[in-house]
Amino acid sequence: MIAKLYSDYVKSDSRSFESDKQFITAPIYYVNGSPHLGHLYTSVAVDILHRFALLFGESFFSIGTDEHGQKVEQSAQRNKCETQDYVDSMYIEFYKLMNAANIKYDAFVRTSSKKHKDNVLNFWDKLCKKGDVYEGAYSGWYSTRDEQFYSEDEVSDGANGKIAKISNSPVEWLEEKCMFFKLSKYQNILLDYYKKNKDIIKPSSRYNETIGMLEAGIPDLAVTRSRFSWGVSCGEGQVIYVWVDALSNYITAMENNVDYWINDMIHIIGKDILKFHAIYWPALLLSADYALPKRIYAHGWWTVNKEKMSKSLGNVIDPFEILNKYGIDQLRYCIMKEMSFGQDGDFDHERIKNRINTELANVIGNLTQRILSFVWKEYEETLEINSIDENDYELLKCWDECLENSYSAMKEQQIHVYLEEVRKAAAKTNQYVDGAAPWKCDDANKRRILSVGIECIKRMALILSPVMPEMSKKILNILGCEINIDSWFKSINYRKLDKPSPLFSRIIG
Ligand code: MSP
Secondary structure, three states: OOOEEHHHHHHHHOOOOOOOEEEEEEEEEEOOOOOOHHHHHHHHHHHHHHHHHHHHOEEEEEEEEEOOOHHHHHHHHHOOOOHHHHHHHHHHHHHHHHHHOOOOOOEEEEOOOHHHHHHHHHHHHHHHHOOOEEEEEEEEEEEOOOOEEEOHHHEEEEOOEEEEOOOOOEOEEEEEEEEEEOHHHHHHHHHHHHHHOOOOEEOHHHHHHHHHHHHHOOOOEEOEEOOOOOOOEOOOOOEEOHHHHHHOHHHHHHHHHHHHHHHHEEEEEEHHHHHHHHHHHHHHHHHOOOOOOOEEEEEOOEEEOOEEOOOOOOOOOOHHHHHHHHOHHHHHHHHHHHOOEOEOEEEOHHHHHHHHHHHHHHHHHHHHHHHHHHHHHHOOOOOOOOEEOHHHHHHHHHHHHHHHHHHHHHHOOOHHHHHHHHHHHHHHHHHHHHHHOHHHOOHHHHHHHHHHHHHHHHHHHHHHOOOOHHHHHHHHHHHOOOOOHHHHOOOOOOOOOOOOOOOOOOOOO
8 A cells, every 4th residue: 555645646746727707597486386396496496506606716606587478467366466465475485495495586576566676667678679570460370378479380189279399288369569689680680699609508409409490590579468468568558578578687687797607607497488589689688788598407397207397286295394394405405416407207296206305305404314323423533534545535536526526417417417526435435444444443543534534524524515414514513614615625624524314214104
């Protein structure tokens, strides 16, 4: 065994990560129904990407509620409420979900707020001044559920009338006088732009889908409605189309710092709202003279028993219930690990339980508990890491690789790849402890092995802090470390450890 000094290893291996900045957005949620697993998933994904970026640099995270439009107005009527009272009460449910899931946003935009409505009018004014808005009349198939028009070939006959092929939502024939946005003017500009910048829309299947839509041609967009009034009025009995209203929430969120954040915009969305973010929004941004998003990442959909979640099937997963049942950190980890970010996945309670028991309780929890309680029981101070041998060195290098690989994966929003990197490094550390068997060693070797173990646990807690913030805080508090990437190579402040308590309980039954 070749002995090395830990301080030499740190000197030769510490690396610097570019300090970046990002403005990352979650979609704003319709308030016509209670939050479900899909809303939880998008929010947690963005929260993780945001907290991860904060370890290295600056990040600003916006989220909110989409409170206008006919769909919301109709829900309020069904509930026999004033629309504003209805949206106020539904907003609370989403607000509560953010707290329940430990979502650390910087801005929460409600589209019925005065601040947002003023912003929409300001944005609208820019489109009009550009000469991109004109008066016309529209006739076509409209789906209130999807809040969009469909063309003749996008609808088919359903059991109770026409439906949109893509969503199975009922559609009705609608004719109205309205204002149009010159969307078609931006078709070739966007097509050129995306062909030159192939990595803006991800994953690549969504990029291809966008190119396909642009190549098929995009007609001008009806951007006002007169059949209802719940929205931002732009005069003459017209309200601004709910998607123009909703998309501009991203500008509202930036408040007075638009210039600072606009070049670093990353939108995380579900695949169903790709067209709005990859075509409508960039065209609107170009018209209003703003920069285009740096990244639009569309994730997949959760199904339950391979079926779409829906109220009528009674298979909607209540996010509060599962957070309560499995624990906040545990569920955040599991839903992100369950499916590759970008693909669809099926929600299954057995698989969640299994993952908690095997990956969290058996690997991460067990490793932490055995090292920390060993040190706590046997030593009056934590153990200073000093000379290390070849195996120790390799293990520490494996964590450095884990950091590098996680960093690259997260630059590409590959959350599941990053989580697997960490799981692998944790499993290796568990094997190392089993192999080194500190309980059988003399004091000098015991101190060396445990000090390396503590160093690995610190790193594991740091790198998992975006996903499991409470668990990480618990470990890092015991070790007296701050949650930022400098702590990775910084020695721990040595003192007697606080008594550790188990991180995760196994789920039985
Ligand atoms: N209000 C619009 C977004 C406006 S953004 C300017 C909207 N709202 S939504 O409440 O219907 O959906 C919000 C997000 O939840 C979307 O990204 C959507 O893809 C996501 N999900 C809704 N159901 C989902 C699943 N079953 N699975 C995963 N995510 C899904 O669209």
